[in-house]
Amino acid sequence: MKVQLKIPATTANLGPGFDTLGLALNIANYLEVETIADGLEISVFGQGEQELSQDHNNLVYQGIEYVFRKLKKDVPGLKITQRNEIPLSRGLGSSAAAIVGGLVAANELLGRPLTINQLLDTACQIEGHPDNVAPALLGGLVVSCLDNNQVKYCNIKPAKPLDVVVVIPDFKLSTQATRAILPEKVDFSAATYNASRVGLLVGSFYTGDYSLLKAACKDRLHQNYRAKLIPGFNAVLDAAIEANGLAAALSGAGPSVVAFTTDDPEKLGRAMQQAFAEHQINSDFVITNINNQGIEVLDSTI
Ligand code: HSE
Numbered sequence: 001m002k003v004q005l006k007i008p009a010t011t012a013n014l015g016p017g018f019d020t021l022g023l024a025l026n027i028a029n030y031l032e033v034e035t036i037a038d039g040l041e042i043s044v045f046g047q048g049e050q051e052l053s054q055d056h057n058n059l060v061y062q063g064i065e066y067v068f069r070k071l072k073k074d075v076p077g078l079k080i081t082q083r084n085e086i087p088l089s090r091g092l093g094s095s096a097a098a099i100v101g102g103l104v105a106a107n108e109l110l111g112r113p114l115t116i117n118q119l120l121d122t123a124c125q126i127e128g129h130p131d132n133v134a135p136a137l138l139g140g141l142v143v144s145c146l147d148n149n150q151v152k153y154c155n156i157k158p159a160k161p162l163d164v165v166v167v168i169p170d171f172k173l174s175t176q177a178t179r180a181i182l183p184e185k186v187d188f189s190a191a192t193y194n195a196s197r198v199g200l201l202v203g204s205f206y207t208g209d210y211s212l213l214k215a216a217c218k219d220r221l222h223q224n225y226r227a228k229l230i231p232g233f234n235a236v237l238d239a240a241i242e243a244n245g246l247a248a249a250l251s252g253a254g255p256s257v258v259a260f261t262t263d264d265p266e267k268l269g270r271a272m273q274q275a276f277a278e279h280q281i282n283s284d285f286v287i288t289n290i291n292n293q294g295i296e297v298l299d300s301t302i
Pocket of ligand 1: 012013018019020129131132175178179252253
């Protein structure tokens with residue numbers, strides 16, 4: 001039995017929507033999982049080929065194992081091949097893609113016993129928050145929250161196309177470190193500031209009125225704290241707006257920065273890259289757009 005999957009990268013938070021908003025992007029990891037007589041063989045190509053575990057600690061394997069054990073099935077021998085485009089620890093949902101890929105692969109191999117909602121709940125239990133795993137599974141923009149241990153979500157396919165530019169600095173940040181730097185308490189005014197912008201941001205994607213994004217993507221809950229770990233972060237946001245970006249925000253927990261445009265994405269990427277360079281940070285940029293499919297089963301022989 002063999003299953004081939006394509007799993008999109010995701011950008012979470014989008015500024016104000018800490019742990020609640022996520023958008024799927026057309027940058028992808030490709031995963032092939034095949035049952036074999038016994039044992040575990042893992043190969044990784046592309047992003048993470050030097051770093052990702054190729055044993056039972058591999059996150060894709062752990063997702064597969066989780067589903068088999070949850071359904072009280074024996075884990076078969078497995079050959080796992082990962083071809084990864086999503087950079088690791090840069091705020092683009094590489095761990096969410098691995099978890100979702102593992103869960104969906106196992107679900108396919110077992111004849112789809114779990115629903116999408118069960119897969120999402122399980123992915124959220126493993127990842128800890130739903131904002132990357134939900135769009136990796138569903139595509140588009142996902143607004144989600146955890147309510148009584150269940151992920152409640154609304155999946156919006158943005159009304160109009162938009163170019164997305166992601167500037168990826170050449171250093172990594174662990175989500176653990178970028179969450180540890182956040183305060184325990186925030187001002188009532190900061191909470192109100194963000195709550196109102198989350199509503200506006202969702203409305204902007206739903207209606208396609210992207211002129212709202214500049215105000216909607218601002219944040220007072222997490223970016224300023226995390227900026228201490230990302231030299232030039234605020235200059236990069238400013239450079240994005242000066243280069244005709246509609247809005248820019250930290251991508252997930254960073255260090256990548258995501259910007260939106262309907263104008264000239266190349267110019268936008270270069271301007272943001274230059275702003276990082278002025279703070280002695282090397283970076284690459286990727287021009288992409290919104291992925292509306294979510295995870296795709298490319299082939300399945302069960
Ligand atoms: N919402 C998460 C955070 C995304 O900002 O920490 C990163 O996993």
